[in-house]
Amino acid sequence: MIKILLFADLQEKVGKPELELKLEQITVEELKSELQKIYPLINLESVMTAVNEEYAMADDAIKSGDTVAFIPPVSGG
Amino acid sequence: MIKILLFADLQEKVGKPELELKLEQITVEELKSELQKIYPLINLESVMTAVNEEYAMADDAIKSGDTVAFIPPVSGG
Amino acid sequence: MVDRYSRQMLFKPIGEDGQLKILNKHVLILGCGALGSANAENLAxxxxxxxTLIDRDYVELSNLQRQQLYTEKDVHEQVPKAIAAKKRLLEINREVNIDAYVLDATPISLVPLLNDIDIVIDATDNFDTRLMMNDLLQKYQIPWIFGSCVGSTGMSYTIxxxxxxxxxCLLDRAPMSGATCDSVGIISPAVQMVVAHQTTEALKLLVEDKDSLRTNLxxxxLWNNYYHTMNVERAKKENCPTCGENPSFPHFSGEVSTxxxxxxxxxTVQIRTGRKVNLQELANRLQYVAPININDFLLSLEYESYRLVFFHDGRTLIHGTNSIEKAKTIYYQLAG
Amino acid sequence: MVDRYSRQMLFKPIGEDGQLKILNKHVLILGCGALGSANAENLAxxxxxxxTLIDRDYVELSNLQRQQLYTEKDVHEQVPKAIAAKKRLLEINREVNIDAYVLDATPISLVPLLNDIDIVIDATDNFDTRLMMNDLLQKYQIPWIFGSCVGSTGMSYTIxxxxxxxxxCLLDRAPMSGATCDSVGIISPAVQMVVAHQTTEALKLLVEDKDSLRTNLxxxxLWNNYYHTMNVERAKKENCPTCGENPSFPHFSGEVSTxxxxxxxxxTVQIRTGRKVNLQELANRLQYVAPININDFLLSLEYESYRLVFFHDGRTLIHGTNSIEKAKTIYYQLAG
Incomplete structure (x- = not known):
């Protein structure tokens, strides 16, 4: 089970702040494209990814039990 | 092992933000008096206690692996 | 309205309906120090x-480091905080209806002001007053938002x-006022961080979005980089003397405190006589003792190593001593 | 000094030494909107x-809901934000030396202002400018504090x-400006929460307490009650074109942008000619076209369904259209 936290406008577009996916292992990039398939409205292209509160790269592996956060940069000021 | 987070002036008086104590099981009240013995300068009387981010009562049990936070109410405004 | 609040109405949880609700609500802010002035600015x-703004104090130089709304001119003119706040808030938004009171918060002084209040924001600086509010607002069934700060730390909780x-329920015993802004200092971001939480909770209550309210403390x-939340559901006590089944309201005393x-x-010592004072008459009497500063709200003078500030409502602040005995001696020498 | 900053000097990580350092430092705030005005107030x-305050815009009614320092009078007089901010800040603390610039932030305009700057605070509202700053401040070795907000959300990070x-390093590609305050709105507490983090980090840098700096993003x-930190140590890229070994500074362009x-x-469309404009001469010419509003910093008028605002530095804002073609047509009709 991988826990996914959605921030800012992702939360709104998916309709909830958290998801759980039954997965054993997957890379960050693969997870992004999986989600993109389920929720075509969201845009994960320029989103930052944290795995267990650490910055993660596209080919980092995510394992069952990990918590992934997708953080869209916001631009206002 | 019990992890203890110290907030506000407790942190300053103990000289660090976190402690770890090798304990299997102890109540909140007992833990307070243990710490009071080790650090006579601190005052835990009116401090709030959270165990794993939940409010805890004096006779609640703390187990190895738990995280305890002592939160002194601050009064300024 | 559309243009002025457009960015707030674009925020979906508020929207146009929420803005209309906000425009029709009444918030009481108890205390116009750091937390009070910043919350008031946000809400205005x-x-x-x-x-409704309530504060017993006046603007001093050491306030400017963290108390929004106030300027050097307010310090120079010794304007009471509630009055100075009101003036600035009307420059910001004259559409807001503002009542400002220079008074000590007691049940006697507060009850008449609670009439149509939707929310109270805690901007006091001590737990004696907060526990009195806790009783009073439980009795009158008004939601309120606790906030406090000191150093680079702070806390908030919605009640x-x-x-x-x-x-x-959360405090087994009234905390000793160990750490105050006057003993261990404070930086302005700690104030704003508390205020950010308090104003957000106030907005949720004003637009009646109860489901979004924060349920934790x-x-x-900010200096040591931590942020901790505590779920407090378990803390509710059935026999709580304030919110339990048979409340006795232990901190609510109806007496006029003198x-x-x-x-x-x-x-500083505060002396309360409970009798109104005519500041102009007092000035006539005291002008031979020392140079007098007087404005519409207070009269101040330097006497020996002390500074005395007299208010209409019978309160006098004697700065320069922590001894009630000494303060009374001075007070009776001058105004007795 | 002792009295005015006493509460800040009582805070141990600052103390008297820290206060002396603060009194001798120079901070540049890029942008005087919501984040900029609040950070400026804190630091003053x-x-x-x-x-040093930099902003290209003037105060509008829809700013007042969240932008500290500004009043209805500033809106009425169409005062540029940097100028209005400076005026208010001097009322708060006239001991602070303040330089205010009404200009577009480009490498050309910024480089001469970086001379003795200790820190830059990011109070811009778009990633194009932030990525330019990222190059520029890396090149000139100046620490800066990123901050941004929208809706009830925000983020901050110290660089x-x-x-x-x-x-x-953190952004694989420049984010599309999907969510801005002008599209999905904003509430003022989101601003203050970012500012609380930015000002705290600024104070740590000013008193040279590097060990206390926040290392995460x-x-x-605030509306949905979460707070998340991300450790970014791993994100540093050796071949980063900005902070890597052989930087090419891809977002730093030396050209005057026209x-x-x-x-x-x-x-709104902004047109830049790159040539200074004499506003009084322009007023003499345009007074027959429409009623003119002019102050020391800008000239504005309503024309058909548009509002045009001309600045000294050759910029013109054309409100009421998103079409550059249309805007240019109007511009050349009037000022060409």
Whole structure:
């Protein structure tokens, strides 16, 4: 089970702040494209990814039990 | 092992933000008096206690692996 | 309205409906120090219908480091904080209806002001007053938002009468006022962080979005980089003397308080006579003792190594001592 | 000094030594919107020696809901934000030395202002400018504090040249400006929460307490009650074109930009000629076209369904259109 936290406008577009996916292992990039398939409205292209509160790269592996956060940069000021 | 987070002036008086104590099981009240013995300068009387981010009562049990936070109410405004 | 509040109405949880609600609500802010002035500015900018501001103090130079709304001119003119706040808030948004009171918060002084209040924001600086509020607002069923700060730390918690645990449920005993801004200092971001939480909770209550309310107590330290939340559902006590089934309201005393008190950490004693004072008459009498400063709200003078400030409502602050005895001696020498 | 900053000097990590440092430092704030005005107020109250304020815009009614320092009078008089901010800040603390510039932030305009700057605070509203700053401040080795907000959310991160990952390391590609305050709105507490983090980090840098700096990136949502930190140590890229070994500074362009641009979400186009304009001469010419509003900094008028605002530095804002073509047509009709 991988826990996914959605921030800012992702939360709104998916309709909830958290998801759980039954997965054993997957890379960050693969997870992004999986989600993109389920929720075509969201845009994960320029989103930052944290795995267990650490910055993660596209080919980092995510394992069952990990918590992934997708953080869209916001631009206002 | 019990992890203890110290907030506000407790942190300053103990000289660090976190402690770890090798304990299997102890109540909140007992833990307070243990710490009071080790650090006579601190005052835990009116401090709030959270165990794993939940409010805890004096006779609640703390187990190895738990995280305890002592939160002194601050009064300024 | 459309243009002024457009960015707030674009925010979906508020929207046009929420903005209309905000424009018709009444918030009481108890205390116009750091937390009070910043919350008041936020709510005035947000367009709240009416604000009631209460504070017993006047603007001093050491306030400017963290208390929004106030300027050097306010210090120079010794303007009471509630009055100075009102003036600035009307420059920001004259559509807001503002009542400003220079008075000590007691049940006697507060009850008449609670009439149509939707929310109270805690901007006091001590737990004696907070526990009195806790009783009073439980009795009158008004939601309120606790906030406090010191150093680089702070906390906030939203209290709904009959629903959430009250402040008394969380505190086994009234905390000793160990750490105050006057003893261990404070930086302005700690204030704003508390205010950010308090104003957000106020907006949720004003637009009646109860589901979004924070149900935990937040604690943070900006200098040491932590942010901690504590779920407090378990803390509600059935036999709580404030929010339990048979409340006795232990901190709610109906008496007019005439007792004197040391203002903690400020090297100041407050004397209360309970009798109104005509400041102009007092000035006529005291002008031979020392040079007088007087404005519409208070009279101040330097006497020996002390500074005395007299208010209409019978309160006198004696700065320069922590001794009630000494303060009374001075007071009776001058005004007795 | 002792009295004015006493509460800040009582805070141990600052103390008297720290206060002396603060009094001798120079902070540049890029942008005087919501984040900029609030950071500027904090730092002026804290007693920073010198502030340089930069903003290209003027105060509008829809700003008042969240932008500290500004009043209805500023809206009425169409005062540029940097100028209005400076005036208010001097009322708060006239000991602070303040330079205010009404200009577009480009490498050309910024480089001469970076001379003795100790820190830059990011209070811009778009990633194009932030990525330009990221290059520029890496090149000139100046620490800066990223901050941004929208809706009830926000983020902050402290960037030390050559030490921490830079903004470019964190962003694989420049984010599309999907969510801006002008498209999905904003509430004032989200601003203050970011500002609380930015000002705290600024104070740590000013008193040279580097060990206390936040090393993670903070993200929060006040309405939905979350606060998340992300450790970014791993993000530093050796071959980063900005902070890597052989930087090419891809977002740093030395050219004077004369291009026009649509101000995202504001239904406004900015035209830049790069030539200074004499506003009084322009007023003499345009007075027959429409009623003119002019102050020391800008000239504005309503024309058909548009509002045009001309600045000294050759910029013109055309409100009421998102079409560069249309804007240019209007511009050349009037000022061409």
């Amino acid at each position: 900018r947000a367009g709240v219908g009416k604000l 709904l009468p009959k629903e959430t645990p009250c402040l008394g 937040v604690t943070f330290d 007792k004197s008190e040391v203002l903690c950490g400020r090297n | 109250r804290a007693g920073v020696g010198k502030l 030390l040249p050559k030490e921490t990952p830079c903004l470019g 903070v993200t929060f949502d 291009k026009s641009e649509v101000l995202c979400g504001r239904n």
